[in-house]
Amino acid sequence: MSVTHAPETADVLRRQDPELAEILLGELDRQSTTLQLIAAENFSSPAVLAALGSPLANKYAEGYPGARHHGGCEMVDVAERLAVDRAKALFGAEHANVQSHSGSSAVLAAYAALLRPGDTVLALGLPYGGHLTHGSPANFSGRWFDFVGYGVDAETGLIDYDQVRTLARTHRPKAIVCGSIAYPRHIDYALFREVADEVGAYLIADAAHPIGLVAGGAAPNPVPYADIVCATTHKVLRGPRGGMLLCGAELAERVDRAVFPFTQGGAQMHTIAAKAVAFGEAATAAFTAYAHQVVANARVLAAGLAAEGLVVTTGGTDTHLITADPAPLGVDGRTARGRLAAAGLVLDCCALPHGDARGLRLGTAAVTTQGMGEEEMAYVAALFAGVLRGETESQKARDEARELAGRFPPYLG
Numbered sequence: 001m002s003v004t005h006a007p008e009t010a011d012v013l014r015r016q017d018p019e020l021a022e023i024l025l026g027e028l029d030r031q032s033t034t035l036q037l038i039a040a041e042n043f044s045s046p047a048v049l050a051a052l053g054s055p056l057a058n059k060y061a062e063g064y065p066g067a068r069h070h071g072g073c074e075m076v077d078v079a080e081r082l083a084v085d086r087a088k089a090l091f092g093a094e095h096a097n098v099q100s101h102s103g104s105s106a107v108l109a110a111y112a113a114l115l116r117p118g119d120t121v122l123a124l125g126l127p128y129g130g131h132l133t134h135g136s137p138a139n140f141s142g143r144w145f146d147f148v149g150y151g152v153d154a155e156t157g158l159i160d161y162d163q164v165r166t167l168a169r170t171h172r173p174k175a176i177v178c179g180s181i182a183y184p185r186h187i188d189y190a191l192f193r194e195v196a197d198e199v200g201a202y203l204i205a206d207a208a209h210p211i212g213l214v215a216g217g218a219a220p221n222p223v224p225y226a227d228i229v230c231a232t233t234h235k236v237l238r239g240p241r242g243g244m245l246l247c248g249a250e251l252a253e254r255v256d257r258a259v260f261p262f263t264q265g266g267a268q269m270h271t272i273a274a275k276a277v278a279f280g281e282a283a284t285a286a287f288t289a290y291a292h293q294v295v296a297n298a299r300v301l302a303a304g305l306a307a308e309g310l311v312v313t314t315g316g317t318d319t320h321l322i323t324a325d326p327a328p329l330g331v332d333g334r335t336a337r338g339r340l341a342a343a344g345l346v347l348d349c350c351a352l353p354h355g356d357a358r359g360l361r362l363g364t365a366a367v368t369t370q371g372m373g374e375e376e377m378a379y380v381a382a383l384f385a386g387v388l389r390g391e392t393e394s395q396k397a398r399d400e401a402r403e404l405a406g407r408f409p410p411y412l413g
Contacts (some may be wrong), residue, residue, distance in 0.1 A: 028411070031043075031410060032405060032406075032409055032410060032411070033344070033401075033402045033405055033406070034344040034345070034346050034398075034401055034402070034405060035344060035345050035346065035367060035380065035401050035404065035405055036346055036366035036367065037345055037346055037347040037362040037363060037364075037366070037367065037380075038346060038347055038348055038362070038363065038366070039209065039235075039320060039321045039322075039347075039348065039361055039362060039363025039365070040181075040209070040232075040234070040235050040348075040363070041234070041235070041363075041365070041366050042212075042234060042235060042236065042237075042238045042365045042366045042369055043238070043366055043369045043370070043410040043411070044234070044238055044239060044240060044274075044278070045238065045277070045278075045281060046411070047277045047281070048238070048239055048240055048274045048277050048278055048281075049274075051240075051270060051273040051274035051276075051277050052240055052270050052271065052274045053270070054270050054273060056075075056076060056079065056269040056270040056272075056273050057268075057269070057270035059072070059073065059076050059269050060266050061073050061076045061077075061080075061266060061267045061269050062260065062261075062265055062266045062267070063260065064080070064256060064260070065077035065078075065080050065081050076267075076269040076272075079269060079272060079273045079276060080098065080099075080267070080269070080272050082276045083096075083098045083272050083273070083275045083276035083279060084096045084097075084098055086276055086279035086280055086283065087244060087246065087275075087279050088246075089283070090215050090279050090282055090283055091211075091214065091215070091221065091223050091229075091246055092221065092223050092224070093223050093229070093246035093247065093248075094247070094248045094249040094252070095246070095247050095248065095249055095251070095252035095255065096244060096245070096246050097109075097244060097245045097255050097256055097259050098233075098242075098244045098272050098275050098276075099259050099260060099264070099267045099268075099272065100230075100242065100243030100244055100245060100259055100264070101242060101243065101264060101268065101271075102232070102241070102242060102243050103133075103206075103208040103230065103231065103232040103243045104131075104132070104133050104243070105243055105259075105263060105264060106230040106231065106232075106243030106244060106245050107131075107133040107141070107204075107206060107230045108133065108140060108141075108263050109230075109245060109255065109258040109259045109262070109263050110204050110228045110230050110245060110255070110258070111141065111144075111145065111175075111204075112258035112262050112263055113228065113251065113254040113255045113257075113258035114174070114175055114202045114204070114227070114228070114251075114254070115145060115174055115175060117144045117145065118144075118145070118146060119145055119146065119173075119174040119175070120145070120146045120147075120148060120171050120172070120173040120174055121135065121141075121145045121146065121147050121148070121173050121174065121175050121176070121177060122147075122148050122149075122150060122164070122167055122168055122171060122173040122175070122176045122177065122201070123135055123147055123148075123149060123150070123176070123177035123178075124149065124150060124151075124159070124177070124178070124179070124180050124183070125149025125150065125151050126149070126351065127149075127151075127351050127353065128149075128150075128151045128152045128180075128183075128351075128353050129152075129180035129181055129182035129183045129323075129350070129351070129353075130149065130180060130181075131179070131180070131181050131206060131208075133206070134147065134149075134177055134179075134206070135147025135149065148167055148171050148173065150163050150164045150167055151163060151353070152183075152353050152354075154353075154354050156314060156315075157313045157314040157315075157353055158185060158314055159183070159185075159187070159188075161188065161191055164176075164191075164192070164195055165195050165198075168195050168196075168198070168199045168201065169198070169199060172199050172200070172201075173199065173201050174201060174202065175201055175202040175203070175204055176192060176195065176196050176201045176202070176203050176204070177204045177205075177206055178192045178203070178204075178205050178206070178222075178226075179204075179205055179206025179207055179208065179209075179230075180206075180209070181208070181209065181350075181361075182313075182321070182323050182350045182351070182361050183321075184298075184302075184313060184314055184316070184317035184318065184319055184321045184322055184323060185314055185317070185318045185319070186210075186219060186220050186318045186319070187205075187210075187220070187222070189205065189220060189222045189224075189225035189226065190225055192205075192225065192226075193225040193226070202227045202228070203225065203226045203227050204226060204227065204228050204229075204230065205222035205225070205226035205228070205229045205230070206230050206231075207222050207229050207230065207231045208230065208231050208232040208235065208243075209235060209236070209319065209320070209321060210236070210319055211229075211231035211232065211235070211236070211237055212235055212236025212237035212238065212282070212291060212294075212320075212365070213236055213291050213294065213295065213319060213320065215236075215237060215279075215282040215283075215287065215291065216236075216282065216287050216288045216289075216290060216291020216292065216294075217288055217291065217292075218288075218291040218292045218294065218295050219291075219295075219318070219319060223246055227247065227248070227251060228245055228246070228247045228251060228255065229245065229246040229247070230243065230244075230245055231243065231244055231245075231246070232244075233275045233278055235320075235365060236291065236294060236320050236365045237278055237282060238278055238281065238282070238287075238365075238369065239274060239275050239277070239278025239279070239282075240271045240274035240275060240278065241271075242268070242271050242272075242274075242275060244275070245259070290368060290369070293368050293373065294320045294364050294365055294368045295317075295318070295319060295320065296373075296374060297364040297367070297368050297372065297373065297374060297376075297377045298317045298319065298320050298321065298322055298363065298364040298377075299316060299317060300374040300377040300378055300381075301322060301362075301364060301377040301378075301380060301381055302316045302317045302322045302324075303316065303381075304377065304378050304380070304381025304382065304384075305322065305324050305381050305384065305385070306324075307381070308329075308381060308382065308384070308385035309328045309329055309385065310324040310325060310326050310328060310329065310360075310385070310388075311324060311325040311327070311328060312324045313325070313352070313353070313359070320363045320364050320365045320368075321361065321362075321363045322361070322362050322363065322364075323350055323352070323359050323360065323361050324359055324360050324362075325352055325357065325359045325360075326359070326360060326388055327357065329385065329388045329389055330388075330389075331388050332357065332358060333349045333350075333352075333357065333358030333359045333360055334349055334358055336360055336388055337349050337360065339387055339388060339394070340360075340384065340387055340388070342394045342398070343383075343387045343392070343394050343397035343398050343401060344397065344398040344400075344401030344402060344405075345380070345383070345384060345387070345397075345401060347360055347361065347362040348360070348361045348362070349361065364377065366410075367380075367408070369410065370405075370408035370409070370410050371408045372404075372408050376404065376408075379404065380404075383397055383400055383401065
């Protein structure tokens with residue numbers, strides 16, 4: 001499943017800007033010699049990278065195909081229509097907007113399409129895995145809207161759907177948001193739709209993390225249930241860093257106007273072309289196999305970590321994502337992240353439900369793209385625990401991580 005050859009950008013930069021070329025080569029070396037376990041990261045294909053570095057980057061294209069504010073948009077119109085058509089087909093949506101610059105800007109556009117400042121919104125609380133755009137006081141969402149947070153069951157770590165229904169009935173929100181940056185289980189979109197209908201709320205699915213699994217048939221599709229689905233095009237989807245929105249035909253104009261001109265200006269046409277490439281790749285049988293392997297790898301890794309003594313949230317995972325508490329091994333989350341990084345295992349910290357402690361968040365999307373399977377995940381779990389227990393010296397662990405990464409290079413050559 002690994003991609004086929006190294007990016008050629010550095011060759012051009014060596015001649016034009018050797019200082020920056022060294023930075024790019026240094027980052028390629030870092031990615032190639034350590035294990036990328038950050039749940040939100042992946043390796044884009046050479047075709048995606050080629051589109052990102054294409055002449056489309058030169059074109060100003062405010063507006064939408066057939067209605068641009070600049071001339072000379074004949075070819076970029078074709079590129080955007082291709083991306084839209086592929087996204088609609090891939091996810092079974094009546095409408096797709098592929099212009100959002102990020103997942104956060106996609107969520108902002110969804111709110112702009114459906115809400116007014118001061119409206120009440122029900123979303124997963126930040127301590128339980130809610131995103132900054134789900135009501136953080138440091139984010140526009142927490143400043144402009146009145147967020148009410150639902151949580152997870154104290155024992156199982158699963159979303160407390162009874163609480164969701166109770167809070168919805170009590171607060172009568174204008175919108176309900178379902179989605180998380182650290183929830184490893186499938187979300188019951190049908191139940192959220194039922195609750196939203198009961199209280200007359202819009203349903204917004206923030207599917208930034210699982211959307212790639214949805215594309216590969218390895219996770220439930222929120223499109224039939226949500227009024228608007230917000231997503232990123234990187235992570236498991238393996239496209240460029242960016243966002244998109246999916247919705248029904250009745251909300252299409254409102255969503256488009258919320259993206260442009262309300263929340264952002266000119267479309268990044270090179271990124272939109274790269275999204276089209278990624279959507280095309282995701283429609284293949286090879287990607288379907290990849291998505292299911294991502295989940296299989298995550299389940300083996302989660303089981304391995306649990307066997308080594310970490311407390312794995314919800315007892316496992318349905319997705320690419322795992323959250324775990326390393327405290328039983330005698331180390332807190334932040335310290336664990338630092339030790340693991342020094343050993344060549346790169347991952348994140350996250351909040352843990354029902355407590356102030358920080359845990360670890362990791363994922364299998366990138367290492368699966370490299371071609372690693374269940375056997376390698378079991379090895380990673382053992383290496384992981386050895387580092388945290390202090391049984392494996394940092395340099396020895398880093399050498400082992402380098403050797404493993406070297407057997408599965410993300411880019412050949």
